[in-house]
Amino acid sequence: PIYTDYFFDEPAFNTHDGGYIPLAVSVAPEQALQIPSLLEPDRQTATDVWYTVTAQAGESQLLPGPKTKTWGYNANLLGKTIVFKRGKHYHITLKNELPELTTFHWHGLDVSGPYIDGGCHAPVYPGEAKEIEFTVDQPAASLWLHAHPCPNTGYDVWQGLATSVLVQDDVEAALPFPRHYGVDDLPLVLQDRHFHENNQWDYDADYDPDGVQGPTALINGTVNPTFDVTTQRLRLRLLDGANRREWRLHFSDDLVFEQIGSDGGILPEPVKMTKLMLTCAERAEIIVDFGHYQPGDVVTLYSDDTPLVKFKIHAFTPDDTKLPDHLVDIDDPAVDPDAPIHKVVMSGMDESVELNGKKFGMQRIDDRQELGKTEYWDITNTNDMEGGMVHPYHTHGGQFTVVSRNGHAPYPNEHGYKDTIGVNPGETVRIKMTFNHPGIFMYHCHIIEHEDGGMMAQLQVYTPEDPHKHYQLMDMDTL
Ligand code: C2O
Ligand code: CU
Ligand code: CU
Numbered sequence: 001p002i003y004t005d006y007f008f009d010e011p012a013f014n015t016h017d018g019g020y021i022p023l024a025v026s027v028a029p030e031q032a033l034q035i036p037s038l039l040e041p042d043r044q045t046a047t048d049v050w051y052t053v054t055a056q057a058g059e060s061q062l063l064p065g066p067k068t069k070t071w072g073y074n075a076n077l078l079g080k081t082i083v084f085k086r087g088k089h090y091h092i093t094l095k096n097e098l099p100e101l102t103t104f105h106w107h108g109l110d111v112s113g114p115y116i117d118g119g120c121h122a123p124v125y126p127g128e129a130k131e132i133e134f135t136v137d138q139p140a141a142s143l144w145l146h147a148h149p150c151p152n153t154g155y156d157v158w159q160g161l162a163t164s165v166l167v168q169d170d171v172e173a174a175l176p177f178p179r180h181y182g183v184d185d186l187p188l189v190l191q192d193r194h195f196h197e198n199n200q201w202d203y204d205a206d207y208d209p210d211g212v213q214g215p216t217a218l219i220n221g222t223v224n225p226t227f228d229v230t231t232q233r234l235r236l237r238l239l240d241g242a243n244r245r246e247w248r249l250h251f252s253d254d255l256v257f258e259q260i261g262s263d264g265g266i267l268p269e270p271v272k273m274t275k276l277m278l279t280c281a282e283r284a285e286i287i288v289d290f291g292h293y294q295p296g297d298v299v300t301l302y303s304d305d306t307p308l309v310k311f312k313i314h315a316f317t318p319d320d321t322k323l324p325d326h327l328v329d330i331d332d333p334a335v336d337p338d339a340p341i342h343k344v345v346m347s348g349m350d351e352s353v354e355l356n357g358k359k360f361g362m363q364r365i366d367d368r369q370e371l372g373k374t375e376y377w378d379i380t381n382t383n384d385m386e387g388g389m390v391h392p393y394h395t396h397g398g399q400f401t402v403v404s405r406n407g408h409a410p411y412p413n414e415h416g417y418k419d420t421i422g423v424n425p426g427e428t429v430r431i432k433m434t435f436n437h438p439g440i441f442m443y444h445c446h447i448i449e450h451e452d453g454g455m456m457a458q459l460q461v462y463t464p465e466d467p468h469k470h471y472q473l474m475d476m477d478t479l
Contacts (some may be wrong), residue, residue, distance in 0.1 A: 001274040003440075006248055007411035010383040012424040015097055017125045018387070019208045023192060023245075023306035024215040025046055026224040028063050031328055033225035033309060035182040036163065039080035049088055054095040054162060055102050055124075066198045069161035070221075071098065073145065077221040078241075079163025081187055082145065084109075084136040086169035091133045096124040098333060102156055102417030104407060105148035107281060108167065108263055108419045109476070111396040113439030113461070115470060118145060119395050120150035120362060121440065121474045135462050137436075138399070139265035139328065139417065140172030142187070142237040142283045148442075150362065150474075153450040154243050158203045160221070160243045164189065171328055176321045177235055177287065184231040189241040190278070191218045209350045210389065211244020211280075211447045217308050226310045231298075232319040234288045234311070237261075240278040243448040246422070249308075250275045250299040251288070258323060261285030264390070264399030264417025266328045271413045279422035281391035281446040284413070291320065308328070330401065331418055333374040333434060340376040342367055344392045346423065346445055346455055349383065356428075357446065363473050365440065366457035370464065374434040376403065380421040388425035389448065395419065395433065396440035401431040422445055435461040440471050 006365060014020060014081040042050040058076030059067035070403050072165055073079030076107030094104045104117040111134040114121035124130050147156030164187040178184035183445045194204045194214030206212050219225050251257065251274075258270040263283050276284055290313055293299060297313040356366065370373055377400070399417035400408040406427050414421070422427050435441070464468065 001272070003412060004275065005273065005411065006275045006277040008277045008390065008422065009424055012356060012388065012390050013081040014244070014389045016387050017210055017389055019210055021215055023212045023303060024216050026216060028223045028252070030226050030310065031222055033227040034220040035186060036075065036078060037082045038181065039074055039082045047089060048091065050091045051082065052093040052095060053082070053104060053145070054097055055104070056097045060221060061450070062218070062221070063199045068195070068199050071156070072160050073161065077117070077160045078189060079145070081164045081166060083163045084166060084167045085163065086138065086140070088134055089133065089135045091131065092287040093129050093131055094124050096126055099126055100463065101125050101149055102161065103148045105146055106143065107146055108141065108143035108399065109165065110436055112294060112437035113397055117439065117441060119148045119396055121471070123149065136167060138167060140169040141167045141265040142239065142261060142285055142469060144239055144241070146238040150360070153452070154212060154448040154452045155203050157448055158201065158243055162189065164200065164237065164239065170444055175266065176323065177260065177329060178231065178233050183435045184233060185235045186227070187220065187239065188309070189220050189239050190247050191241045192216060192245050193218050200307045205467065209449055209453050211449045213242070213244050215301070216245060219309055229290055229311045230314050230316055232289060232291050232316045233321065234290065236286050236288065238278060238284045240280050240282050240284065242280060244280060246277060246279045247303045247392070248275065248277050250302055251303070257286045257288045258269055259284050259286050259413045260323070260327065262416040264364045264415060264421045267416040268328060268330050269326060270323045271414070271426045272415065273465050274358060279390055279420070280448070281394055281420040283390055284344060287323070290316070292320070306355070307444055321455040332401070335374050335376055335402065335432060339373065339375045341367070342375060342463060344377060344379045344393065344443065345382060346380065346393065349389065351449045351453060353445070353453050353455040355455050355457045358457070360456040362475055365460045368404050369435055369461055371435055371461050374432060377431050377433055378428050379423050380422070380428040381425055383425040385425050389447070390422045390424055391455070392420050392422050393429070394446040395443040397435045397439070398433070400431040400433040403432050405429050431451065437461065438463055440473065
Protein backbone atom coordinates (compact mmCIF):
# COMPACT_ATOMS: atom_id res chain seq x y z
CA PRO A 1 0.00 0.00 0.00
CA ILE A 2 0.90 3.66 -0.30
CA TYR A 3 0.16 5.55 2.90
CA THR A 4 -1.20 8.98 2.02
CA ASP A 5 -1.77 10.29 5.53
CA TYR A 6 0.41 11.41 8.40
CA PHE A 7 0.59 8.68 11.01
CA PHE A 8 -0.46 11.15 13.70
CA ASP A 9 -3.68 12.63 14.96
CA GLU A 10 -4.34 16.11 13.72
CA PRO A 11 -5.66 17.27 17.12
CA ALA A 12 -2.25 16.39 18.60
CA PHE A 13 -0.22 18.62 16.31
CA ASN A 14 1.64 21.23 18.25
CA THR A 15 0.04 23.89 16.05
CA HIS A 16 -2.81 23.95 18.59
CA ASP A 17 -0.69 25.42 21.35
CA GLY A 18 -1.33 29.15 21.78
CA GLY A 19 2.34 30.04 21.33
CA TYR A 20 2.76 28.21 18.02
CA ILE A 21 4.66 30.13 15.33
CA PRO A 22 3.94 28.90 11.80
CA LEU A 23 6.74 28.72 9.24
CA ALA A 24 6.75 31.58 6.76
CA VAL A 25 7.60 31.32 3.07
CA SER A 26 11.14 32.65 2.75
CA VAL A 27 11.70 35.86 0.81
CA ALA A 28 15.48 35.43 0.98
CA PRO A 29 17.25 34.62 -2.29
CA GLU A 30 17.64 30.95 -3.14
CA GLN A 31 20.98 29.42 -2.14
CA ALA A 32 22.63 26.09 -2.76
CA LEU A 33 21.87 23.66 0.06
CA GLN A 34 24.87 23.39 2.39
CA ILE A 35 26.26 19.87 2.47
CA PRO A 36 28.41 19.45 5.57
CA SER A 37 31.80 18.01 4.76
CA LEU A 38 32.88 14.74 6.37
CA LEU A 39 35.08 15.00 9.45
CA GLU A 40 38.55 13.68 8.62
CA PRO A 41 40.17 11.36 11.16
CA ASP A 42 43.33 12.62 12.88
CA ARG A 43 44.74 9.19 12.18
CA GLN A 44 43.58 5.60 11.78
CA THR A 45 44.73 2.00 11.79
CA ALA A 46 42.87 -1.09 10.58
CA THR A 47 40.98 -1.25 13.88
CA ASP A 48 41.11 2.21 15.48
CA VAL A 49 40.20 5.73 14.43
CA TRP A 50 41.06 9.05 16.12
CA TYR A 51 38.85 12.13 15.71
CA THR A 52 38.89 15.59 17.24
CA VAL A 53 35.50 17.26 17.69
CA THR A 54 35.73 20.95 18.55
CA ALA A 55 32.79 23.03 19.76
CA GLN A 56 33.51 26.50 18.41
CA ALA A 57 31.95 29.91 17.81
CA GLY A 58 31.85 31.58 14.41
CA GLU A 59 29.81 33.60 11.98
CA SER A 60 27.66 32.40 9.12
CA GLN A 61 26.28 34.16 6.05
CA LEU A 62 22.68 32.99 6.33
CA LEU A 63 20.87 36.02 4.92
CA PRO A 64 22.03 38.94 2.79
CA GLY A 65 23.68 41.58 5.01
CA PRO A 66 25.35 40.99 8.35
CA LYS A 67 26.55 37.52 9.24
CA THR A 68 24.82 35.63 12.07
CA LYS A 69 26.81 34.65 15.18
CA THR A 70 26.61 30.87 15.33
CA TRP A 71 28.17 27.81 16.99
CA GLY A 72 29.18 24.49 15.50
CA TYR A 73 31.34 21.39 15.66
CA ASN A 74 34.51 21.86 13.61
CA ALA A 75 32.47 24.41 11.65
CA ASN A 76 30.86 27.80 12.13
CA LEU A 77 27.36 26.31 12.24
CA LEU A 78 26.09 22.77 12.94
CA GLY A 79 29.13 20.72 12.03
CA LYS A 80 30.99 18.26 9.91
CA THR A 81 29.36 14.89 9.46
CA ILE A 82 31.00 12.17 11.56
CA VAL A 83 31.18 8.65 10.14
CA PHE A 84 31.57 5.54 12.32
CA LYS A 85 32.04 2.00 11.06
CA ARG A 86 30.57 -0.86 13.06
CA GLY A 87 33.28 -2.84 14.82
CA LYS A 88 35.88 -0.07 14.94
CA HIS A 89 37.22 1.49 18.09
CA TYR A 90 37.05 5.30 18.27
CA HIS A 91 39.20 7.70 20.28
CA ILE A 92 37.64 11.12 20.34
CA THR A 93 39.12 14.32 21.65
CA LEU A 94 36.31 16.65 22.71
CA LYS A 95 37.48 20.24 22.69
CA ASN A 96 35.52 23.19 23.99
CA GLU A 97 36.55 26.53 22.47
CA LEU A 98 33.32 28.21 23.56
CA PRO A 99 33.14 30.78 26.35
CA GLU A 100 31.05 28.39 28.48
CA LEU A 101 30.70 24.78 29.59
CA THR A 102 29.13 22.37 27.12
CA THR A 103 28.72 18.60 26.72
CA PHE A 104 28.90 16.30 23.68
CA HIS A 105 25.93 13.93 23.59
CA TRP A 106 25.90 11.08 21.06
CA HIS A 107 22.17 10.83 20.48
CA GLY A 108 21.29 7.22 19.58
CA LEU A 109 24.79 5.81 20.01
CA ASP A 110 25.01 2.65 22.08
CA VAL A 111 27.77 3.58 24.53
CA SER A 112 28.16 3.63 28.31
CA GLY A 113 26.80 6.40 30.50
CA PRO A 114 27.05 8.98 31.78
CA TYR A 115 30.51 10.22 30.75
CA ILE A 116 30.86 8.82 27.22
CA ASP A 117 27.16 9.27 26.41
CA GLY A 118 27.78 12.94 27.07
CA GLY A 119 24.59 14.04 28.84
CA CYS A 120 24.48 16.46 31.77
CA HIS A 121 27.18 14.70 33.78
CA ALA A 122 29.97 15.01 31.23
CA PRO A 123 30.91 18.69 31.17
CA VAL A 124 33.78 19.96 29.07
CA TYR A 125 34.80 23.36 30.42
CA PRO A 126 35.94 26.30 28.26
CA GLY A 127 39.44 25.72 26.96
CA GLU A 128 39.39 22.08 28.04
CA ALA A 129 39.94 18.96 25.92
CA LYS A 130 38.72 15.54 27.08
CA GLU A 131 39.38 12.13 25.61
CA ILE A 132 36.71 9.46 25.32
CA GLU A 133 36.85 6.08 23.60
CA PHE A 134 34.31 3.46 22.63
CA THR A 135 33.71 0.65 20.16
CA VAL A 136 30.81 1.14 17.78
CA ASP A 137 28.61 -1.95 17.78
CA GLN A 138 25.16 -1.29 16.38
CA PRO A 139 23.47 -1.43 12.97
CA ALA A 140 24.00 1.23 10.33
CA ALA A 141 21.94 4.31 11.22
CA SER A 142 21.69 8.08 11.02
CA LEU A 143 22.38 9.42 14.52
CA TRP A 144 23.42 12.84 15.72
CA LEU A 145 25.66 14.70 18.08
CA HIS A 146 24.33 17.62 20.09
CA ALA A 147 25.16 19.60 23.19
CA HIS A 148 23.40 18.57 26.42
CA PRO A 149 24.43 20.83 29.34
CA CYS A 150 21.47 20.85 31.73
CA PRO A 151 19.49 23.07 31.81
CA ASN A 152 21.00 24.91 28.83
CA THR A 153 20.63 22.31 26.10
CA GLY A 154 18.02 24.43 24.32
CA TYR A 155 20.35 27.42 24.12
CA ASP A 156 23.35 25.41 22.89
CA VAL A 157 21.37 23.62 20.18
CA TRP A 158 19.74 26.89 19.10
CA GLN A 159 23.23 28.40 18.72
CA GLY A 160 24.03 25.54 16.35
CA LEU A 161 25.58 22.66 18.30
CA ALA A 162 24.08 19.75 16.37
CA THR A 163 25.54 17.59 13.62
CA SER A 164 24.93 14.32 11.77
CA VAL A 165 26.61 11.07 12.80
CA LEU A 166 26.41 8.15 10.38
CA VAL A 167 27.02 4.55 11.39
CA GLN A 168 27.92 2.19 8.54
CA ASP A 169 27.91 -1.61 8.47
CA ASP A 170 28.11 -4.51 6.00
CA VAL A 171 24.36 -5.21 6.08
CA GLU A 172 23.43 -1.73 4.90
CA ALA A 173 26.31 -1.73 2.41
CA ALA A 174 24.80 -4.74 0.64
CA LEU A 175 21.38 -3.11 0.13
CA PRO A 176 20.54 -1.30 -3.12
CA PHE A 177 20.50 2.20 -1.60
CA PRO A 178 22.10 5.37 -2.90
CA ARG A 179 25.20 6.08 -0.79
CA HIS A 180 27.32 8.62 -2.64
CA TYR A 181 27.55 11.26 0.10
CA GLY A 182 26.58 14.74 -1.02
CA VAL A 183 25.47 13.53 -4.45
CA ASP A 184 22.63 11.04 -3.95
CA ASP A 185 22.86 10.54 -0.17
CA LEU A 186 22.28 13.72 1.86
CA PRO A 187 21.81 14.59 5.49
CA LEU A 188 18.93 17.07 5.86
CA VAL A 189 18.91 18.74 9.26
CA LEU A 190 15.55 20.47 9.70
CA GLN A 191 15.53 23.48 12.02
CA ASP A 192 13.79 26.83 12.36
CA ARG A 193 15.04 30.17 13.60
CA HIS A 194 13.93 33.73 14.23
CA PHE A 195 16.24 36.39 12.81
CA HIS A 196 16.33 39.63 14.77
CA GLU A 197 18.05 42.93 14.02
CA ASN A 198 21.30 42.59 12.07
CA ASN A 199 20.37 38.98 11.25
CA GLN A 200 21.15 37.79 14.79
CA TRP A 201 19.46 35.05 16.82
CA ASP A 202 18.26 35.87 20.31
CA TYR A 203 17.32 32.77 22.28
CA ASP A 204 16.25 34.69 25.38
CA ALA A 205 14.02 37.04 23.43
CA ASP A 206 12.34 34.08 21.73
CA TYR A 207 12.16 31.93 24.86
CA ASP A 208 8.97 29.91 25.27
CA PRO A 209 8.82 27.16 27.92
CA ASP A 210 6.90 25.00 25.43
CA GLY A 211 9.75 25.22 22.94
CA VAL A 212 11.63 27.93 21.09
CA GLN A 213 10.68 28.39 17.45
CA GLY A 214 11.09 30.81 14.60
CA PRO A 215 9.30 31.37 11.32
CA THR A 216 12.33 30.74 9.08
CA ALA A 217 13.17 27.18 8.07
CA LEU A 218 16.90 26.46 8.20
CA ILE A 219 17.92 23.31 6.31
CA ASN A 220 21.52 22.20 6.96
CA GLY A 221 21.96 25.80 8.04
CA THR A 222 20.67 27.14 4.70
CA VAL A 223 17.78 29.54 4.25
CA ASN A 224 15.68 28.84 1.12
CA PRO A 225 17.91 26.08 -0.28
CA THR A 226 18.00 24.41 -3.67
CA PHE A 227 19.72 21.15 -4.55
CA ASP A 228 20.85 20.01 -8.00
CA VAL A 229 19.62 16.48 -8.58
CA THR A 230 21.90 14.49 -10.91
CA THR A 231 20.69 10.95 -10.12
CA GLN A 232 17.29 9.34 -10.53
CA ARG A 233 17.17 8.22 -6.91
CA LEU A 234 18.03 10.38 -3.94
CA ARG A 235 18.42 9.24 -0.34
CA LEU A 236 17.58 11.83 2.30
CA ARG A 237 18.60 11.35 5.92
CA LEU A 238 16.07 13.60 7.62
CA LEU A 239 16.68 14.80 11.17
CA ASP A 240 14.29 16.94 13.16
CA GLY A 241 16.97 19.09 14.78
CA ALA A 242 14.53 21.77 15.90
CA ASN A 243 14.09 22.67 19.56
CA ARG A 244 10.34 22.26 19.37
CA ARG A 245 8.96 22.08 15.83
CA GLU A 246 7.52 18.94 14.30
CA TRP A 247 7.70 18.62 10.50
CA ARG A 248 4.89 17.36 8.30
CA LEU A 249 6.78 16.53 5.14
CA HIS A 250 5.53 15.94 1.62
CA PHE A 251 6.65 16.70 -1.92
CA SER A 252 5.02 18.58 -4.75
CA ASP A 253 2.75 16.40 -6.94
CA ASP A 254 2.27 14.21 -3.83
CA LEU A 255 5.32 12.34 -5.05
CA VAL A 256 5.49 8.89 -3.47
CA PHE A 257 8.68 8.12 -1.53
CA GLU A 258 9.89 5.14 0.46
CA GLN A 259 11.03 5.28 4.05
CA ILE A 260 13.92 2.86 4.53
CA GLY A 261 15.24 3.85 7.94
CA SER A 262 14.16 5.16 11.34
CA ASP A 263 16.20 6.52 14.27
CA GLY A 264 18.28 3.45 14.99
CA GLY A 265 18.70 1.80 11.62
CA ILE A 266 17.21 0.39 8.47
CA LEU A 267 13.53 -0.64 8.62
CA PRO A 268 12.62 -4.32 8.22
CA GLU A 269 10.60 -3.36 5.14
CA PRO A 270 10.44 -0.17 3.08
CA VAL A 271 7.28 1.87 3.66
CA LYS A 272 5.75 3.75 0.71
CA MET A 273 4.15 7.04 1.62
CA THR A 274 3.32 10.56 0.48
CA LYS A 275 3.45 12.24 3.92
CA LEU A 276 5.79 11.82 6.83
CA MET A 277 5.75 13.50 10.21
CA LEU A 278 8.88 13.87 12.32
CA THR A 279 8.86 15.03 15.92
CA CYS A 280 11.90 16.55 17.62
CA ALA A 281 15.06 14.42 17.40
CA GLU A 282 13.44 11.73 15.24
CA ARG A 283 15.17 10.64 12.05
CA ALA A 284 13.87 9.05 8.89
CA GLU A 285 15.82 7.90 5.88
CA ILE A 286 13.80 8.07 2.69
CA ILE A 287 14.48 7.32 -0.97
CA VAL A 288 12.87 9.62 -3.53
CA ASP A 289 12.63 8.47 -7.16
CA PHE A 290 12.62 11.28 -9.73
CA GLY A 291 12.13 8.86 -12.68
CA HIS A 292 9.04 10.68 -13.94
CA TYR A 293 10.69 14.09 -14.09
CA GLN A 294 12.61 15.81 -16.89
CA PRO A 295 15.65 18.06 -16.73
CA GLY A 296 14.44 21.54 -15.79
CA ASP A 297 11.66 20.28 -13.50
CA VAL A 298 11.63 21.35 -9.86
CA VAL A 299 10.34 19.12 -7.07
CA THR A 300 9.69 20.89 -3.77
CA LEU A 301 9.83 19.41 -0.28
CA TYR A 302 7.26 21.06 1.98
CA SER A 303 6.34 21.07 5.63
CA ASP A 304 2.62 21.81 5.70
CA ASP A 305 2.40 24.56 3.06
CA THR A 306 5.89 25.98 3.45
CA PRO A 307 8.54 25.06 0.88
CA LEU A 308 11.72 23.78 2.56
CA VAL A 309 13.99 22.62 -0.29
CA LYS A 310 13.67 22.90 -4.07
CA PHE A 311 15.17 19.93 -5.91
CA LYS A 312 16.23 21.02 -9.40
CA ILE A 313 16.21 18.07 -11.76
CA HIS A 314 19.13 17.69 -14.17
CA ALA A 315 19.88 14.93 -16.66
CA PHE A 316 20.49 11.60 -14.96
CA THR A 317 21.24 8.03 -15.99
CA PRO A 318 18.10 5.88 -15.68
CA ASP A 319 18.12 3.81 -12.47
CA ASP A 320 15.06 1.66 -12.00
CA THR A 321 16.42 -0.20 -8.98
CA LYS A 322 13.56 -1.64 -6.96
CA LEU A 323 13.91 -2.16 -3.24
CA PRO A 324 13.51 -5.69 -1.90
CA ASP A 325 10.41 -6.32 0.22
CA HIS A 326 12.58 -7.31 3.15
CA LEU A 327 15.52 -5.12 4.14
CA VAL A 328 16.95 -6.16 7.52
CA ASP A 329 16.11 -8.35 10.51
CA ILE A 330 15.12 -6.68 13.76
CA ASP A 331 15.86 -8.46 17.05
CA ASP A 332 12.84 -9.27 19.14
CA PRO A 333 14.24 -10.46 22.48
CA ALA A 334 11.88 -12.01 25.01
CA VAL A 335 10.79 -9.99 28.03
CA ASP A 336 10.93 -11.73 31.42
CA PRO A 337 7.23 -12.03 32.39
CA ASP A 338 8.10 -11.27 36.03
CA ALA A 339 9.99 -8.07 35.25
CA PRO A 340 8.19 -4.91 36.37
CA ILE A 341 6.96 -2.59 33.63
CA HIS A 342 8.70 0.76 33.85
CA LYS A 343 6.36 3.75 33.86
CA VAL A 344 7.01 7.17 32.42
CA VAL A 345 4.29 9.81 32.69
CA MET A 346 4.87 13.10 30.90
CA SER A 347 2.52 15.76 32.18
CA GLY A 348 1.91 19.48 32.04
CA MET A 349 2.72 22.30 29.69
CA ASP A 350 4.81 25.44 29.99
CA GLU A 351 6.66 25.77 33.31
CA SER A 352 4.62 22.99 34.89
CA VAL A 353 6.09 20.12 32.84
CA GLU A 354 7.05 17.05 34.85
CA LEU A 355 8.05 13.43 34.43
CA ASN A 356 6.40 11.02 36.87
CA GLY A 357 5.20 14.01 38.87
CA LYS A 358 8.67 15.43 39.40
CA LYS A 359 11.10 17.89 37.90
CA PHE A 360 14.49 16.52 36.88
CA GLY A 361 16.96 16.05 39.71
CA MET A 362 20.61 15.87 38.69
CA GLN A 363 21.55 13.71 41.69
CA ARG A 364 18.43 11.54 41.83
CA ILE A 365 18.30 8.10 40.19
CA ASP A 366 14.69 7.57 39.17
CA ASP A 367 14.71 4.04 37.82
CA ARG A 368 16.96 1.03 37.37
CA GLN A 369 17.35 -1.76 34.84
CA GLU A 370 19.82 -4.62 34.72
CA LEU A 371 22.36 -4.68 31.93
CA GLY A 372 21.32 -6.97 29.08
CA LYS A 373 17.75 -7.60 30.32
CA THR A 374 14.86 -6.68 28.02
CA GLU A 375 11.98 -4.87 29.70
CA TYR A 376 8.85 -2.95 28.79
CA TRP A 377 8.53 0.77 29.36
CA ASP A 378 5.09 2.37 29.17
CA ILE A 379 5.29 6.01 28.14
CA THR A 380 2.21 8.12 28.81
CA ASN A 381 1.32 11.66 27.76
CA THR A 382 -1.39 13.05 30.02
CA ASN A 383 -1.96 16.21 27.95
CA ASP A 384 -5.46 16.33 26.57
CA MET A 385 -6.36 16.69 22.93
CA GLU A 386 -7.49 20.28 23.42
CA GLY A 387 -4.30 22.26 23.16
CA GLY A 388 -1.95 19.55 24.40
CA MET A 389 1.30 18.68 22.67
CA VAL A 390 2.93 15.57 21.25
CA HIS A 391 5.86 14.82 23.56
CA PRO A 392 8.73 13.21 21.67
CA TYR A 393 10.04 10.73 24.23
CA HIS A 394 13.74 9.89 24.05
CA THR A 395 15.92 7.61 26.08
CA HIS A 396 19.69 7.61 26.14
CA GLY A 397 21.57 4.31 26.23
CA GLY A 398 20.57 2.65 22.98
CA GLN A 399 17.63 1.77 20.81
CA PHE A 400 14.18 0.36 21.55
CA THR A 401 11.42 -1.23 19.55
CA VAL A 402 7.82 -0.01 19.64
CA VAL A 403 5.31 -2.58 20.88
CA SER A 404 2.02 -0.67 20.80
CA ARG A 405 0.21 2.67 20.88
CA ASN A 406 -2.76 2.56 23.29
CA GLY A 407 -2.78 -1.18 22.75
CA HIS A 408 -2.87 -0.89 18.95
CA ALA A 409 -0.14 -1.69 16.47
CA PRO A 410 2.51 0.99 16.04
CA TYR A 411 2.53 3.07 12.85
CA PRO A 412 3.76 1.29 9.69
CA ASN A 413 7.13 3.07 9.84
CA GLU A 414 7.72 2.17 13.51
CA HIS A 415 8.82 -1.44 13.06
CA GLY A 416 12.55 -0.68 13.22
CA TYR A 417 14.87 0.55 15.97
CA LYS A 418 14.03 3.89 17.53
CA ASP A 419 15.41 6.10 20.26
CA THR A 420 12.74 8.80 20.09
CA ILE A 421 9.00 8.46 19.68
CA GLY A 422 6.18 10.97 19.48
CA VAL A 423 3.66 10.23 22.20
CA ASN A 424 0.30 11.82 21.42
CA PRO A 425 -1.92 13.46 24.06
CA GLY A 426 -3.89 10.84 25.93
CA GLU A 427 -1.71 8.04 24.65
CA THR A 428 0.46 5.33 26.20
CA VAL A 429 3.19 3.93 23.99
CA ARG A 430 4.75 0.63 25.07
CA ILE A 431 8.37 0.13 24.10
CA LYS A 432 10.81 -2.70 24.65
CA MET A 433 14.27 -1.71 25.77
CA THR A 434 17.54 -3.55 26.33
CA PHE A 435 20.58 -1.67 27.62
CA ASN A 436 23.92 -3.01 26.39
CA HIS A 437 26.13 -0.72 28.47
CA PRO A 438 26.09 0.17 32.16
CA GLY A 439 25.85 3.68 33.51
CA ILE A 440 23.51 6.55 34.26
CA PHE A 441 21.28 7.58 31.35
CA MET A 442 18.77 10.39 30.91
CA TYR A 443 15.27 9.90 29.49
CA HIS A 444 13.09 12.85 28.61
CA CYS A 445 10.82 14.77 26.29
CA HIS A 446 12.91 16.03 23.35
CA ILE A 447 11.08 19.31 23.01
CA ILE A 448 14.27 20.75 24.36
CA GLU A 449 12.68 23.41 26.55
CA HIS A 450 10.51 20.70 28.15
CA GLU A 451 13.69 18.74 28.83
CA ASP A 452 15.49 21.80 30.22
CA GLY A 453 12.31 22.67 32.14
CA GLY A 454 12.40 19.36 34.01
CA MET A 455 10.46 16.80 31.92
CA MET A 456 13.43 14.49 32.35
CA ALA A 457 14.64 11.72 34.65
CA GLN A 458 17.57 9.31 34.77
CA LEU A 459 18.11 5.61 35.29
CA GLN A 460 20.97 3.43 36.35
CA VAL A 461 21.80 0.45 34.19
CA TYR A 462 23.54 -1.90 36.61
CA THR A 463 25.44 -5.14 36.62
CA PRO A 464 24.72 -7.89 39.19
CA GLU A 465 28.39 -7.64 40.29
CA ASP A 466 28.13 -3.98 41.26
CA PRO A 467 24.44 -3.06 41.42
CA HIS A 468 24.99 0.23 43.23
CA LYS A 469 28.10 1.44 41.49
CA HIS A 470 28.74 5.08 42.31
CA TYR A 471 29.04 7.68 39.60
CA GLN A 472 30.16 11.26 40.03
CA LEU A 473 27.06 13.29 39.13
CA MET A 474 26.87 16.98 38.42
CA ASP A 475 24.76 19.29 40.50
CA MET A 476 22.71 22.10 38.96
CA ASP A 477 24.50 24.42 41.39
CA THR A 478 27.88 23.65 39.91
CA LEU A 479 26.81 25.04 36.53
CU1 C2O B 1 19.09 14.11 21.98
CU2 C2O B 1 19.08 13.73 26.04
O1 C2O B 1 19.09 13.94 24.06
CU1 CU C 1 20.05 11.30 23.53
CU1 CU D 1 7.23 17.72 25.81
